[in-house]
Amino acid sequence: MQSRLYGILQGVESGTRLSADDALDVYLNAPLDALQRAAQAMRERHTPGQRASFLVDRNVNYTNVCITDCKFCEFYRPVGHAESYVLSREVMSAKLDELAAIGGSRVLLQGGHNPSLRLEWYLDLFRWMRARWPQLEIDALSPSEIEHVALLESMTTATVLQHMAQAGLGGVPGGGAEILDDTVRDVVSPKKTRTADWLRIMGEAQALGLYTSASQVFGLGETPQQRINALLAVRAHQDMALREHSLGFMAFVAWPLQFESRYGAVFGQGKGWELGSDGAGYLRHIAFCRVLLDNIPHFQASWPTMGLEVARDALHYGCDDMGGLMMEENVVSQAGSVHCNVTEEQMRAAIRQAGYEPVKRDSWYRLLQSTS
């Protein structure tokens, strides 16, 4: 059995696609050294050389009001809650000035499904940002936020995206994917975008030439096969997007559920489901994802959830990028992560410790400079 799995992974190293039929066996049983070698071969195929990239960006969570009640979410507050907020222009302005001052190139705007924020609010915001900080790419919302705005406006998601792109939206990050398998979504986020709709909206963004990425949050209590189903859905979409739009997901990132008490109480270990992941489980998972998703160019290590040391190790398990500095991350920090502050120097040092040359990039993975 082990020799069969070594053979399959040697095939991946020489360019054979991992089949859906073999995926579960490889995920569960492949020797780690063979999985790691295949993941690194895939990394080298897409990003040759000894460089690892990162981005100087800022996460701005523009509102925490949400009506979608995902079971794992500690970030949101219901309408009217004493701790609910929508950031003012004054507050946003200060945040974006700070980002511009450290040479940032991208702002990541993400928030809840706030019924009081209509399409025009987003269009005004994007126009204002483009006018005042033209150097900052705006990667904003997620398929589920786009769908929410479309429902409020009785518009199609494609029309919402067209308006937003005209107002300055540059990309749609892959938030809200969690596990793209509706049998899981029915349990953990029953009011959130369905798998087919998440992928369709990303296809609409790709058709408009917008930046997109794919993601997976695992350890929500799903089975290994459900994780794989979600990855296969992303791979099939990417095949279509590259064929039809010549532009698909630029990157993939995965991270485990961050433990916190409420989710544990609702879906706790008492039911026999595996929640979250330790560092070793994360590294094996990301290596498998790199092997299976042979058509996505870049893989980000998730330092905000795993910490810099594990993320640094992930550069040897198929990742070629450390993602953004993410000044002021609120969502995973409120779900229990303690890894939410990294300077550019710390990022560069971590990449060097892994044996790679740190390079700064923009949203589109264009290199901005190498070592400082």
Ligand code: SF4
């Ligand atoms: S994960 Fe997003 S959509 Fe779900 S409750 Fe939290 S803010 Fe709302």
